[in-house]
Amino acid sequence: xxxxxxxxxxxxxxxxxxxxxxxxxxxxxxxxxxxxxxxxxxxxxxxxxxxxxxxxxxxxxxxxxxxxxxxxxxxxxxxxxxxxxxxxxxxxxxxxxxxxxxxxxxxxxxxxxxxxxxxxxxxxxxxxxxxxxxxxxxxxxxxxxxxxxxxxxxxxxxxxxxxxxxxxxxxxxxxxxxxxxxxxxxxxxxxxxxxxxxxxxxxxxxxxxxxxxxxxxxxxxxxxxxxxxxxxxxxxxxxxxxxxxxxxxxxxxxxxxxxxxxxxxxxxxxxxxxxxxxxxxxxxxxxxxxxxxxxxxxx
Amino acid sequence: xxxxxxxxxxxxxxxxxxxxxxxxxxxxxxxxxxxxxxxxxxxxxxxxxxxxxxxxxxxxxxxxxxxxxxxxxxxxxxxxxxxxxxxxxxxxxxxxxxxxxxxxxxxxxxxxxxxxxxxxxxxxxxxxxxxxxxxxxxxxxxxxxxxxxxxxxxxxxxxxxxxxxxxxxxxxxxxxxxxxxxxxxxxxxxxxxxxxxxxxxxxxxxxxxxxxxxxxxxxxxxxxxxxxxxxxxxxxxxxxxxxxxxxxx
Numbered sequence: 001x002x003x004x005x006x007x008x009x010x011x012x013x014x015x016x017x018x019x020x021x022x023x024x025x026x027x028x029x030x031x032x033x034x035x036x037x038x039x040x041x042x043x044x045x046x047x048x049x050x051x052x053x054x055x056x057x058x059x060x061x062x063x064x065x066x067x068x069x070x071x072x073x074x075x076x077x078x079x080x081x082x083x084x085x086x087x088x089x090x091x092x093x094x095x096x097x098x099x100x101x102x103x104x105x106x107x108x109x110x111x112x113x114x115x116x117x118x119x120x121x122x123x124x125x126x127x128x129x130x131x132x133x134x135x136x137x138x139x140x141x142x143x144x145x146x147x148x149x150x151x152x153x154x155x156x157x158x159x160x161x162x163x164x165x166x167x168x169x170x171x172x173x174x175x176x177x178x179x180x181x182x183x184x185x186x187x188x189x190x191x192x193x194x195x196x197x198x199x200x201x202x203x204x205x206x207x208x209x210x211x212x213x214x215x216x217x218x219x220x221x222x223x224x225x226x227x228x229x230x231x232x233x234x235x236x237x238x239x240x241x242x243x244x245x246x247x248x249x250x251x252x253x254x255x256x257x258x259x260x261x262x263x264x265x266x267x268x269x270x271x272x273x274x275x276x277x278x279x280x281x282x283x284x285x286x287x288x289x290x291x292x293x294x295x296x297x298x299x
Numbered sequence: 300x301x302x303x304x305x306x307x308x309x310x311x312x313x314x315x316x317x318x319x320x321x322x323x324x325x326x327x328x329x330x331x332x333x334x335x336x337x338x339x340x341x342x343x344x345x346x347x348x349x350x351x352x353x354x355x356x357x358x359x360x361x362x363x364x365x366x367x368x369x370x371x372x373x374x375x376x377x378x379x380x381x382x383x384x385x386x387x388x389x390x391x392x393x394x395x396x397x398x399x400x401x402x403x404x405x406x407x408x409x410x411x412x413x414x415x416x417x418x419x420x421x422x423x424x425x426x427x428x429x430x431x432x433x434x435x436x437x438x439x440x441x442x443x444x445x446x447x448x449x450x451x452x453x454x455x456x457x458x459x460x461x462x463x464x465x466x467x468x469x470x471x472x473x474x475x476x477x478x479x480x481x482x483x484x485x486x487x488x489x490x491x492x493x494x495x496x497x498x499x500x501x502x503x504x505x506x507x508x509x510x511x512x513x514x515x516x517x518x519x520x521x522x523x524x525x526x527x528x529x530x531x532x533x534x535x536x537x538x539x540x541x542x543x544x545x546x547x548x
Contacts, residue, residue, distance in 0.1 A: 156416075157416075159418060159419075160415065160416045160417060160418060161397060161398065161414065161415055161416070161417060161419075162415040162416060164390060164394045164397055164398045165398045165415075167387065167389065167390055167394075168387040168390060168394075168395075168398045171387045171388060171389060171390070172385050172386075172387060174349065174385065175381065175385035175386070175387065176387075176398070177368070177369040177370045178347060178349075178369055178370075178373065178378075178379055178381075178385075179373065179378070179398065179399035179401060179458060179459070179461070179462060180370045180373035180374055180399065180401025180402070180462050181370055181398065181401065182368075182370045183370070284389065284442070
């Protein structure tokens with residue numbers, strides 16, 4: 001059973017990672033910096049619980065705030081570049097943050113042993129959950145509480161005027177500014193919200209794995225972050241969740257028995273999924289179909 | 300109401316607009332015509348703030364628009380349509396109008412919560428009016444990308460009106476329309492004028508320009524070569540030369 005709880009924890013955290021990219025993608029910005037905000041949330045909240053002895057919830061809050069502040073800072077220069085240029089710029093930023101943590105030492109002695117981040121060795125012994133006696137199931141529920149809250153918030157945003165404006169900017173930013181949309185406010189706010197979500201995800205990730213290091217936040221993680229909402233479809237937050245379940249549950253865990261063949265199939269199945277569902281698993285047409293189905297039953 | 304003084308915009312060595320003076324009075328329908336590449340669309344883009352001016356000034360209601368960004372110009376009361384239709388294709392017709400409600404009146408009427416985080420219920424009546432005006436009420440739940448060409452043009456006009464502009468810049472609104480659609484467009488433009496909207500109409504379709512405008516300016520190679528009533532402009536030898544080439548008759 002613990003295997004499934006562990007998988008559910010991973011799916012929950014990766015859903016947050018994917019959703020952090022989802023809201024940014026809505027505005028048409030492809031950001032490879034999400035892993036960096038994820039890393040900031042992870043390191044900051046872990047340092048607060050391990051070194052400062054904070055409770056996890058406020059520590060995650062501070063991690064999210066710092067993730068948001070950093071994303072806001074990235075959002076302004078990001079306004080000046082588009083498309084591939086933005087991908088390269090955010091990639092460079094993400095790598096910069098990773099290299100920072102690769103070189104980041106801040107250890108203090110606690111009860112005879114040294115704790116804290118130690119450069120390339122990583123940050124070990126993030127033991128908030130075991131020290132407080134949380135079971136795997138409780139940790140899973142805790143993670144999913146955050147994942148569901150964020151999904152609900154984004155669901156609400158999607159139905160609000162702000163959500164429509166995000167999508168309008170994503171489709172044609174020149175037309176959007178011509179109808180009076182302040183592009184700076186919209187793009188930077190989306191980036192900031194994305195940074196906060198990634199920060200929450202990072203804080204949860206650090207504590208359930210108990211050990212983080214720079215390579216947990218590399219380009220592959222950044223790529224996964226944008227791949228989830230793209231594979232899942234940008235019509236709806238549930239698409240991102242479906243994509244995480246497909247990738248982590250089926251491709252990574254489900255095919256583990258295949259050994260080396262898994263890596264080959266992994267790429268092939270992603271390509272196949274994108275060919276079969278070019279607008280993602282849950283596209284507008286599918287959602288309309290589901291709505292009709294339920295509407296029909298009610299009538 | 301709108302005044303362009305010695306306005307220039309150069310793209311490298313190309314003088315797209317060169318020392319243009321233009322005055323549009325409140326309540327009039329002002330036509331801007333000229334051959335392809337004469338700088339009409341560039342003029343619209345300069346007024347809307349898509350590119351900065353190379354030199355000159357643009358005054359709107361007496362205030363210098365200067366380096367005001369595009370979205371602030373809309374709040375000042377200048378809305379526009381595009382020559383090549385630019386709708387939000389994956390949004391519904393209704394949502395296209397919803398996101399365009401950015402006039403100062405809309406900002407004042409609704410607080411931050413209602414403007415940004417609110418749902419669709421509070422604004423139904425206003426958008427219904429716009430849909431009615433454009434004859435798109437039956438298509439409101441359709442994605443904008445799925446509309447027919449003429450409907451897309453109508454939606455783009457309605458979207459510009461959602462901002463309650465004082466000045467409306469129409470960049471070739473009749474391009475690609477058949478004569479029945481042009482007649483409808485003409486009715487819409489005239490009814491907008493009745494509501495007090497000033498209109499700058501950039502157009503190739505003479506059938507429309509000559510019928511609705513009060514005054515016309517003619518551009519060629521970024522410069523104004525004639526200005527006057529439709530009849531005066533039609534009689535101008537310079538205009539004939541610009542359109543037909545060769546020696547002035």
